[in-house]
Amino acid sequence: MPRAVDAVAVLVAMPGARIGLARAVRGCWPRGVLCYSTAAGGPAVSSPLDGKSREKILTLQSMNPQVRAVEYAVRGPIVLRAGEIESELQRGVVKPFCEVIKANIGDAHAMGQQPITFLRQVIALCTYPELMDDPSFPLDAKLRASKILQSCGGQSLGSYSSSQGVSCIRENVAQYIMQRDGGIPADPDNIYLTTGASDGIASILKILVSGEEKSRTGIMIPIPQYPLYSAAISELDAIQVNYYLDEENCWALDVNELRRALYQARDYCNPKVLCIINPGNPTGQVQSRHCIEEVIHFAWEEGLFLLADEVYQDNVxxxxCKFHSFKKVLYEMGPEYFTNVELASFHSTSKGYMGECGYRGGYMEVVNLHRDIAAQLVKMLSVRLCPPVSGQAAMDVVVNPPKPEEESYNRFIREKETVLSNLAYKAKLTEEIFNQIPGIKCNPLQGAMYAFPRIFIPDKAIQRAKELRMAPDMFYCMQLLEETGICVVPGSGFGQKEGTYHFRMTILPAVEKLKTLLQKVKEFHIKFLDEYS
Structure with missing residues (x-):
């Protein structure tokens, strides 16, 4: 009898191909067949079931169970319903609102933020080099585009780059890190350009995960967390180890809580990865230098691989508060630490003041990685050939912006400071208005681009949610969407202490729209309390 294991048979269309299939199934039960023809224009191998109906090969029962277990709240049921409501509005269905405000995701340009001119100029020149002759483009943008193109195959953005990324861009990333960290060296060979920060995080987690049963890799993540982490852990069939941020202390990270989570997890897995998000998503806290030192010492003491998600480093x-990179603090703690602690840190074009989510540009720097593992990482990355070269070019502009002596500098600084000052104003506005609403409590938004207020839900509403088989904060957010058109994400999608309820919303909408959104939330919440008290 063939073993009932998953397999895909790959056959070459040639005489005896069906015999080959028969031989293949002796050791397994193939789920699919990839057919190639050796004769030019010849037909692929036909199936004996041609023209007959049969059951689907891929079903919810037969699919990869790890993928089925993945959840991603940021684009979950609330967002699907928001899309349906938008369609209903377009068809003329009458609602108590005229538009859906999608405050569920940090997509700056979708919320009306204008692109940084210099970045778009460089990308335009890289994409269409004939624009080099256009006098309306500044010289510094042309010089950057020329340098990028010279490092591309055929001097074209449409060519593959090396799997690790375009060499001159990795060099600029290393220079940027060195300047950011006050002269601490950065090696371009330790830089990997990625398809957004998410790609880098998933890649590192993939290479870290191993073991079975009690030796399975445990990955420590903050709660609340960004759902990328729980989704990646589920997909990799690793073990999620939760450590809780202290909401009563402005979402601070407590090393005693790290120790509790680690020691408990060792009873059922092998915890070897510690993930930090700084500034925090969804919580918006900015870690102090002292806290980072404690975390690094803890990782050194307990033998943990550190992942520092620093995509909001410009959003303070x-x-x-001040942003301190884990790399900088690690080196300043001395050689006992910076020669031993393995650290991967991540940045992106999607956040900060750029908001270029669609370019999917990012990088990771990995320090103290064993040379053999570095080779394995490059091998794994080579399977996907390379990250989008246009995204790499966008990342280059982020790490190599105009200098004070260059003609684009004044405009660049003006645009950058406008974005960041607007975000700072909106962070303060959001915090103040939420804290004026009975039954809502919001910690200071020190950084990032989200609010994660705590909402107090009456028992009657909790009971109603149970009847509908929904989490109470999911019920709340769904009601908010149906009655106001505001789309936010329930805190249960990010994780929260039992018995507490939250939602996450971005502060990216334009000021007037944000004020409207906050006023609608205020009116809804008061009505919700009256209805269910």
């Missing part, structure tokens, strides 16, 4: 709004 509170006067008493």
């Amino acid at each position: 709004y509170s006067d008493n």
